[in-house]
Amino acid sequence: MDSNLDASASAGRDVPRAFGFALVALAGLALAGCQSGPTLDMSHVEVAQGSQENIASLSAVIARSPNDPEGYNMRGSAYGRAGRYEDALADFNGVIQLNPSSYQAYANRALIYRYMNDNPRALADYTRALQINPNYDVALIGRGELYRLAGRTTEAFNDFQAAIQLDTTDPRAYYRRGLLYQQRSQHDYAIEDFAKSISLAPREPYAYNARGISYLAQGDDENAASDFNTAIKLDKTNAEGWANQALLLEKQGDLKRAYRSYAEAVRLDPNYKVAQEGMNRTRGAAVKS
Numbered sequence: 040m041d042s043n044l045d046a047s048a049s050a051g052r053d054v055p056r057a058f059g060f061a062l063v064a065l066a067g068l069a070l071a072g073c074q075s076g077p078t079l080d081m082s083h084v085e086v087a088q089g090s091q092e093n094i095a096s097l098s099a100v101i102a103r104s105p106n107d108p109e110g111y112n113m114r115g116s117a118y119g120r121a122g123r124y125e126d127a128l129a130d131f132n133g134v135i136q137l138n139p140s141s142y143q144a145y146a147n148r149a150l151i152y153r154y155m156n157d158n159p160r161a162l163a164d165y166t167r168a169l170q171i172n173p174n175y176d177v178a179l180i181g182r183g184e185l186y187r188l189a190g191r192t193t194e195a196f197n198d199f200q201a202a203i204q205l206d207t208t209d210p211r212a213y214y215r216r217g218l219l220y221q222q223r224s225q226h227d228y229a230i231e232d233f234a235k236s237i238s239l240a241p242r243e244p245y246a247y248n249a250r251g252i253s254y255l256a257q258g259d260d261e262n263a264a265s266d267f268n269t270a271i272k273l274d275k276t277n278a279e280g281w282a283n284q285a286l287l288l289e290k291q292g293d294l295k296r297a298y299r300s301y302a303e304a305v306r307l308d309p310n311y312k313v314a315q316e317g318m319n320r321t322r323g324a325a326v327k328s
């Protein structure tokens with residue numbers, strides 16, 4: 040079992056949406072992209088590993104070897120996967136008490152703090168992990184995301200860049216650096232990073248959505264459509280894919296189909312402002328049909 044909660048490259052629909060931004064205006068139409076990708080890092084720990092049965096078995100291991108920090112690290116990861124954050128914190132605190140140089144435990148505890156919306160403590164723990172091991176890509180990527188969400192884009196870029204220079208195989212580093220390039224309208228670089236992220240995690244929709252937005256900003260409707268359609272095929276419950284598809288259809292003047300895609304995005308996420316505004320703009324065409 041991988042005891043590192045922050046090791047995964049992927050994100051699912053249970054990850055909350057935390058950011059969005061306007062990217063390009065075409066013919067007076069603001070095309071906005073709201074990527075909800077891995078704003079919080081998911082775990083390699085499988086669902087079953089967060090089960091009560093697995094936690095009980097790990098507790099038995101700890102009872103037999105109470106001074107082995109790895110047992111606490113594994114159980115803390117399982118507690119985190121089960122949403123038992125206070126229990127997870129207690130176990131990671133135990134790891135650090137037994138082994139103060141465990142940079143993995145600091146990064147794991149940082150992730151739990153992030154789940155608990157305690158970003159200052161999360162930032163401190165990621166930084167402590169990197170003081171112990173400056174080459175720990177998991178902590179670089181985790182801290183970089185905290186910086187990015189706080190608007191500290193230069194520090195975020197530097198952390199993602201450092202992870203990439205360490206030859207990380209974690210697609211989050213490329214995806215998130217690509218988002219920063221995208222914010223700067225450096226779409227060629229963004230597309231390259233999103234492509235690398237896709238090559239490492241081809242079954243995740245988020246980099247397809249993001250790359251499609253950059254293609255759209257460059258006027259490459261064909262590749263944008265392909266990416267948005269792929270994102271929808273990979274996850275039909277992902278509101279961004281439907282909204283992005285609708286933005287492209289609206290730009291192309293296909294307002295009836297655009298309205299239907301916006302409506303699907305709103306059905307999936309009633310609070311999705313970009314899709315709500317798109318529905319209002321295209322409603323007239325749908326009514327006439």
